Amino acid sequence: MTEAPTISGNRGLQLEEPLIFELGRPGRAGIDLPPPPPVDHDRLAGMRRSGPIGLPDLAEPQVVRHYTRLSQKNYGIDSGLYPLGSCTMKHNPRLSEKMARLPGLADIHPFQPMSTVQGALEVIDRLAGWLKALTGMPAVAMAPAAGAHGEWCGLMAIRACHEHRGQSLRRRVLVPESAHGTNPASAAMCGFTVDSIPARDDGRVDLAALKAKLGDDVACLMLTNPNTCGLFEGEIQEIAAAVHAAGAFFYCDGANFNAIVGRVRVADLGVDAMHINLHKTFATPHGGGGPGSGPTVLSADLAPFAPLPHVVHGAQGFRLVEHAAEAPDARPFGRVKGYHGQFGVFVRALAYIMSMGGDGLFQASGDAVLNANYLLARLGEALTPSFPGPCMHECLFDDRFLKDSGITTLDFAKALIDEGFHPMTMYFPLVVHGALLMEPTESESLESLDQFVAVVQGLAARAKAGNAEEFKQAPRLTPRRRLDETLAARNPVLRWKAE
Amino acid sequence: MSEMRFTKDHEWIRVDGAEGTVGITDYAQHALGDVVFVELPAAGREVAQGAEAAVVESVKAASEVYAPVSGTVTAANAALQETPALVNESPEGDGWFFRLRLADAGQLAVLMDRAAYDEFVKTLE
Amino acid sequence: MSHRYLPHTEADRGAMLAAIGAADIGALYRDVPASARRDRPLDLPASQSEMEVERAFQRMAMTNLSAACAPCFIGAGLYRHHIPAAVDQLLLRGEFLTAYTPYQPEVSQGTLQAMFEYQTQVALITGMEVANASMYDGATACAEAAVMACRITRRHQVLLSGGLHPHFRATTQTVLRYTGMEADALAPDPVGTEDLIGRIDAATACVVVQNPGFFGGIRDLRALADACHAAGALLVVAVADPVGLGLIAPPGAMGADIVVGDGQSLGMGLSFGGPGLGLFATRDKYVRQMPGRLAGQTVDVDGKRGFVLTLSTREQHIRREKATSNICTNSGLCAVAFSIHLSLLGEGGLTRLAELNHANAVLLETKLRPIKGLRVLANSYFNEFAVHLGDQADAAQAVERLAAKGILGGVPASRFYPSYPELAPVLLLAATETNTEAEMDALAAALAEVLR
DSSP: OOOOOOSSSSSTBBBBOGGGGGGGTTTOOSSSOOOOOOOOOSSSOOOOSSSSOOOOOOHHHHHHHHHHHHHBBBTTTTTTTOBBTTTTOOOHHHHHHHTTHHHHHHOTTTSSSSGBBBHHHHHHHHHHHHHHHTTTTSEEEEOOOOOHHHHHHHHHHHHHHHHHHTTTTTTTEETTTTTTHHHHHHHHHTOOOEEEEEOOTTBBBBBHHHHHHOOEEEEEEEEEEEOTSSSOOOTTHHHHHHHHHOOOEEEGGGGGGGGGTTOOOOGGGTTSEEOOOTTTOOOOOOTTTOOOOOOOOTTTGGGGOOOEEEEETTTTEEEEOSGGOTTTHHHHHHHHSSTTTTTHHHHEEEEEHHHHHHHHHHHHHHHHHHHHHHHHHHHHHTTTEEESSSSSSSSEEEGGTTTTTTOOOOHHHHHHHHTTOOOOEEEEEETTOOOOOOOOOTOOOHHHHHHHHHHHHHHHHHHHHOHHHHHHHHHOOSSSSSSOOHHHHOOOOOOOOOO | OOOOOEOOEEEEEEETTTEEEEEHHHHHHHHOOOOEEEEEEOOOOEOOSSSSSEEEEEOOEEEEEEEEEEEEEEEOOOOHHHHHTHHHHOOTTTOOOOEEEEEEEGGGGBOHHHHHHHHHHHHHH | OBBBBBBOOHHHHHHHHHHHSSSSSGGTTTTSOTTTTTTTTSSOOOOOOHHHHHHHHHHHTTTTTOTTSSSSOOTTTOOOOOOHHHHHHHTTHHHHHHHHHHHSSGGGGGHHHHHHHHHHHHHHHOOSSSSOOOOSSSSHHHHHHHHHHHHHTTOEEEEEOOOHHHHHHHHHHHHHHTTTTTEOOOOTTTSSOOSGGGGOOOEEEEEESSSBBBBBBOOOOHHHHHHHTTTTTTEEEEOGGGGGGGBBBGGGGOSSEEEEEEOOTTTTGGGGGOOOOEEEEEEEEGGOOOOOOOOOEETTTTSSSEEEEGGGGSHHHHHHSSSOOOOOOHHHHHHHHHHHHHOOOHHHHHHHHHHHHHHHHHHHHHHHSTTOOOOOOOOOSEEEEEOOOOTTTTTTHHHHHHHHHTTTTOEGGTTTTTTTTGOOOOOOOEEETTTOOOHHHHHHHHHHHHHO
């Protein structure tokens, strides 16, 4: 396991790279600037900085080399299959990057006179139109910056609507126990309490249990559909009807929209509000943790409460409504972030949507579901599926296949890393033990899936054959191995400090 | 040695006269994994039986520690701030969380003794 | 159907369906209620080639007047800086662009080390002890700071300066709306006369100020910080343009407890205001109350230094409804862009860039002073200041006329404060390193003309 070390500490193309602060040398510079124009005196009110900041100085070649080496330690969708459940790691088209960099879209300021940015407002309006058409919903709030932000936005609209109707005692939100953590967190940020609904043995929401929890203090139900087990909630229309009959709203977490985009309109399922993750379903890059964008579609009842700003189209062209007074028929609950939304992400998502079209999206969701069911079918013997098929765009396994092996889901995932794959989602959802949730997306070819299947089958066989030690040592081949997360949490070191 | 009693949420209390010492069991520390941080109640705080009194965090989880009985907190184990690993190493000894003055000793009656707790833990496995 | 982003052929699909034992893809959707299920695409535009999509976007792009073609003097929280070519080239590397959140640290050391370096840079420039890996933008970071201050102090009142960016103010008010916390927002403060200290009391969780202020004005915040701390409250300071921190005393040196801002100006460019980059920094003692992701240093089994996400128990995926925030996806790639740009600048470069920005703003002020009826409202500023165009002037109209002459001449205060008629003549103007003296002369001449 321990090879003879090299003199440099490098291993072939695996290059060790210090922190940027350890590379600097005063007097270097990566940018040249013209000298400032002479001025009589400054306008700093004596508030000039007196001490050093402590930033390193480097030249351009060093900076390029530093970040190039860092990038080489990363895995991305461009590197290979990235089967993270509910993340929808599909291919990020490069056309989107090119369009986002057109000077007419990249080099415009949000506070230019509106007459000078009609094309930008048209981008927002066209994307909004697509999202409304794909969901069948009459309105969309474009501003939220990510999925969780969209959840909060939808819940705020719901709370504002109940308050407006004199139903301010509706403070309880029903959330399935399988829900993503953002759901209860978003509800708490709106001043709601969270009440958990159990799942049935088949992985779906227990309708009877839901009905028992409904009451006139319930503001809404938050449901992910397809759910976090990768299953479509077949009783969703009955669920929606029960929720509406109880005077509550139905919020749908749209993280798994990729399973049904272009095939099912959520309005037909009885949904009142749903956030859409542009960085999932609409192929904008994940960037190592954002930026995302979470536009939230709204029903007619909730539409008046949508946050500012809105893009409207009238005789004079496109306009941004930025103040409540400009929209007398609306009751916006407020502003959710600065400026007009994640415009750069809108451009990328719209480029993807226009490239795919209605027919392409229909095929994409079908292929996504096909790919997940293929994995479920081919891995159903080697692993233990948690629920019988068909699944939607992701398939869920649990750790029963590892029973008595001494190997955990974590160990299995680390072994997968040595094989050149990013692991699937582990330990989520919490409703099964040692969950392994896989979402291949429609971007994977049959060869890619077959390769993945062969490797997972091989690993499962080794696990069952009792090679526990091998799994415990994994990963062996990565630049870093089994990092000590306990130490990181007990003694947090969250920045570099000069000696 | 004073008797220990246990809750279904895996807290223990060791009573000595009117004072009790509270911690979490070996089963709990094992389930949590490496403890990285604890949030302890301040002296003088009143806690109710079954209500949240402290929080124990591992890398991947955060769990509430509930007061086994009602009372007033008299001391918290400052050693845990520096060395949270004590909870893993000595859950029933040096890894104690806090001490309290019991409000009502009668509340101990609903708690399990060690034999009953060990039986209870067997049913969870 | 065949498409450039979909690898499957009909033969592939057939083979896979056979392996699954399904007749067709539609059969896999059997759980969808019949009334909602579709067996053919919605009535929407059909797929398009790259060429056709490009054509459509070129058309939309060309109907915008970009700062590449027209001198731009607009700031108001977002500043046009020159982005070095190397930044974008590095950002387009697929391993940065297409990576996910670094939950598997062994295959994400690139992202994690970049995050750690970014956190350090933000802490250094703000003069604070610790920073997170980013929030969505400055406005949401400001709102989260207010919530955090309430959590730490166990109080409910937040005081918002009238010099705070109106979007930061509005977002904070919205976030607090149903939480039982209250935001007391002072009226807009164009000449810096508000009294914040006098309004602090035992119910105040924090005071939120911007320095330099929205209309200009650089303050020494130490007296305000002392007053806050004496009352048991926290001081939250918002920074408009992080480049200013190359020249001005940082909030951390003046007693700030939390610093927020938007870093979009560095690394990402204007992009019509989004995506943003929420800077968020605080003191070590508050780190467990800070929202957002954190990268931490550790070692691996071979004893080598590496980085992991840490203190995750603050976050939603573990703490759920008790989390510090619901934030999950943040602004990762924007943080990397910021970090690369700042690495190219270095201490020397950031200082020189800030000097150049300030000198250009002073030069612009000098050229505008002779204009009849115009007065500058702030005695101090970094690269942006408010001017009053004269009592009868309408700054919004002036800006429209300047645009018709091909100049993006600032933003009228009325765009943010439509219900304050006394602000109708107020215009916000910014000058960065990208503005030439010729552009400033053109602006001065055009402004004089439109005001006649």
